Amino acid sequence: MTNPLILLFFLLGMIFGSFFNVVGLRAPQKRSFASDRSICPHCKNQLSWYELIPILSYLFQLGKCRHCRSAISIMYPVIELITGLLFAFSYIKLGFQVELVTALLLMSLLVIIFVTDMKYMLIPNNVLLFFLPLLIFTRIINPLDPWWSSITGALSGMVIIAIIILASRGGMGGGDMKLFGILGIVLGFDKTLLTLFLSCVLGAVVGLVLLLTKVIDRKQAVPFGPYIVTAAVVAYFYGESLLGWYFNHFS
Template identity: 75%
Template sequence: MDNMLILLFFLLGLIFGSFFNVVGLRAPLKQPFVNDRSICPQCNHQLKWYELIPILSYIFQRGRCRHCHKKISYLYPLIELLTGLLFAFSYIKVGLNAEMMTALLFVSMLVIIFVSDMAYMLIPNNILLFFLPLFIVMRIIHPLDPWWSSIMGALAGGMIIALVILVSRGGMGAGDMKLFGLLGIILGFEKTLLTLFLSCMIGAVLGLVLLLLKVINRKQPVPFGPYIVVAAMTAYFFGDAVLSWYFNDLM
């Protein structure tokens, strides 16, 4: 039964991952994504159902549009696969309980933000506003212990990034500040601080690697959202173990 449910959540993740690609690419441009049919971004040809099968269509078409034969971004199958794996892992890690819906919503928002920030270096307000009431409701249904940790996390996340923006004069964006405020509702105070620390560490390490490999230069702007996404998922799924290891084994 467990294996069947894991497979089910994986398949659901593949399907939703395909949709999240569309949302992440259209939401920052305020383009409709619910009723409009998917099109090739190169030639604007309306895609058929068999061109929209997650991962398989990309493989069968050899990563190219069937009509204009231009390359399809590797991000499409990558996001589909990652979402499938994250949905399945959410079930494995959390199980079928009240927190499961929170986990799926959390993963969904972060995947969409990853796509939009990678594509436009922008975290859309309309996405954050959509998930805000959902996260508040989920934390009312399944509160943290203590319950006020969500409030402290939201305040700390937003205020710390606001301070960074003021001190660095634009080193981070307003989207990062709003995102951290939203993350605080789900993660709570301690895990929000852990997310901030991890995102800075991941950004510093990957930034150095990319500089050494000459993929980017020193003056080239790099989206910070993907680092926050990875750090937030790490804090959500493994934060208790990381904090316990730090405070009990290292302190």
């Protein structure tokens, strides 16, 4: 029998995903996302509650604004669905324990960063500063083993990215460095390095495919945040298994 709590976390994730879309689009512009009502970006009409139901509104409206019939970005339902799946998966993997709070906070941060970097190629400080004390607190309540792995993870993540920034003369940005600092607190030393490795591999593979298919050219800048986000999710949930497999076969 399916655990109804899985469905509950999935629904909560979709609701939060809708909110994270708003945060991700407005936070880099320093716009209020708490008081300003949602509007259509094309005709500026204020949206009613039934136009803001996660995924369903998009489907019922056939992906178009009810007022001006302009296309609604597919990003909205995709982010809602992904957040729902991440919240549900977090519960499936962890159950009710303190670490679940850390997982949900981390997934929330990563989803917002995905939106901001895809839209603006920016990882905003105000988003990072909001989640930083929350994730530090959950790591104090439920520390890694050993506890100092959070410190070494944060320091190593930031130092390595700083070196890459200097060596590449801007190939990565300060937002990436700060994000890796936060990831280091949550993931610890080993999984932070794994996240960096996976994100580089993923970025290289996807970038090569996009170049070969001529979706982008060699001089076109692409956001690296989505690769970090994807790698961090994999490292958080499967890092121990991947590292164990690696050391068993190559050490």
